Amino acid sequence: MAKSLKVGIIGAGAIARDVHIPNYMKCGDKVEIVAVSDVVKEKASELATEVNAPHAFSTYHEMFDSVEIDAVSICTPNKFHHPATIAALDAGCHVLCEKPPAMTVQEAVEMAETANKQGKILTYGFHFRHAPEVEALKRFIDNDDLGAIYAARVTAMRRRGIPGWGVFTNKELQGGGPLIDIGVHMLDTALYLMGYPEPDTVFGVTYQKIGKRKGVGLMGQWDWENFTIEDMARGMITFKNGASILLDSAFAANVEKHDEMNVSLMGDQGGADVFPLKIYQEKHDVLLDTTPSFLPRKGYHELEIERFVESCLSGIPPISTPKEGVYLQQIINGLYESAEKGEAVKVERVLSD
Structure with a gap:
């Protein structure tokens, strides 16, 4: 297991600056942000300086050729998800790509196939999966409470x-x-x-x-x-x-x-609304509405990044898979x-x- 995950950022916009990088930093010694790339080199350099990343590039191809990187966050407009993901996987990197997976079904298929071929993690930024309401309801569903x-x-x-x-x-x-x-x-x-x-x-x-x-x-x-x-x-x-x-x-x-x-x-055994969480059931000739009195709170994006890092370091599969990305x-x-x-x-x- 690697001691520290060397991370590169592709795209220096708001989602990288305000979401991905701050939550990588919360992972402490497990993560080292080593490079930022953006088609506008000045933006990449500015963000790299802000977060003490030693390298900035105008293309991700140059980044992969110049720096050792274990994983990347892809924070570009949707049109560029596919080429950046393919390049990162072919460079031997794990990938967290912002949603949606791609622009076309064929692109999503190619991304899934490349991840499988290279044996690397490819997961997507569906941070609502990490909401406490969703996690709690998933346990009810897995226990067959909703049938x-x-x-x-x-x-x-x-x-x-x-x-x-x-x-x-x-x-x-x-x-x-x-x-x-x-x-x-x-x-x-x-x-x-x-x-x-x-x-x-x-x-x-x-x-x-x-x-x-x-x-x-x-x-x-x-x-x-x-x-x-x-x-x-x-x-x-x-x-x-x-x-x-x-x-x-x-x-x-x-x-x-x-x-x-x-x-x-x-x-057929129950229903639910997720936000806020309420579960509807019929038991013992009574119609029941169940709401939690407490749910643990942690940032959805924080958990998303934290779990991506753990997947990369441990090999545990992420909860969002390339196959699901293709279906979506x-x-x-x-x-x-x-x-x-x-x-x-x-x-x-x-x-x-």
């Missing part, structure tokens, strides 16, 4: 929460809008709790009703003149085991709550394809068992 989960509802809705910074409204760089940015978190959470069933058919619709005009911005003023994503997406997913998910995701919609992120599950990418891309075609889309099997 067979056959239906779920996924909600990731903002009233006027279009990001006023970054490239979140640029379809070419991101691949989509709220579905691929915030909807993906709740969708992954639901799939994780359901045991990540294999998708079968998806039907989706997307809307662009609010984002292309100036309006009240609760997350800064967005660039409405160059708004190329959907501002709302809806969908239904069915799975080969007969289960189904209904999904609503929006950056901007005329709803009451400013921000709502939730997953609802329905099983198939659902996302299937929903967008369905919305474009105006009809349901069959999800083809792309991974061998």
Whole structure:
């Protein structure tokens, strides 16, 4: 077992500066941040200086050629997840890639296959899996308290929460809008709790009703003149085991709550809402609602990074796997394809068992 994990950062934006690096630093002597790369060399140098990383590069290829690195965090726009991941895996690094996995299903498949070929960890930044509500409910589910989960509802809705910074409204760089940015978190959470069933058919619709005009911005003023994503997406997913998910995701919609992120599950022995956690059951001729009086609290991102580091050092598999990343990418891309075609889309099997 290595004494210290040598980490490189690809992409010197806010997610690297505010999330990944601070939480690597909380790991103490287990982690050494040795390099930062960014297409804007000045940004890489500035961030490297801030965190006392000895090296800064304008390309990750140069970083891999110049410095010994054990693992990387990929914190780039979505368009660049695939090439950076492939390069890192081929360089012998473990990879924590921000969500979503990629832009296309084929890219996600190639990432999974390369991780398997190189024998390296590839995991994704689905930090809601590390929420105490999710961890607690997963124990109930594993103990069969909900029975067979056959239906779920996924909600990731903002009233006027279009990001006023970054490239979140640029379809070419991101691949989509709220579905691929915030909807993906709740969708992954639901799939994780359901045991990540294999998708079968998806039907989706997307809307662009609010984002292309100036309006009240609760997350800064967005660039409405160059708004190329959907501002709302809806969908239904069915799975080969007969289960189904209904999904609503929006950056901007005329709803009451400013921000709502939730997953609802329905099983034949019980159901649950996740945020906040409440479990619904029928026992002894009584309908019961159960809520926890205490849940341990630790930052979702902190646990995500901490567990990634432990996986790299110990070889224990992470809870988010490349195969799950492929399933998720198939659902996302299937929903967008369905919305474009105006009809349901069959999800083809792309991974061998």
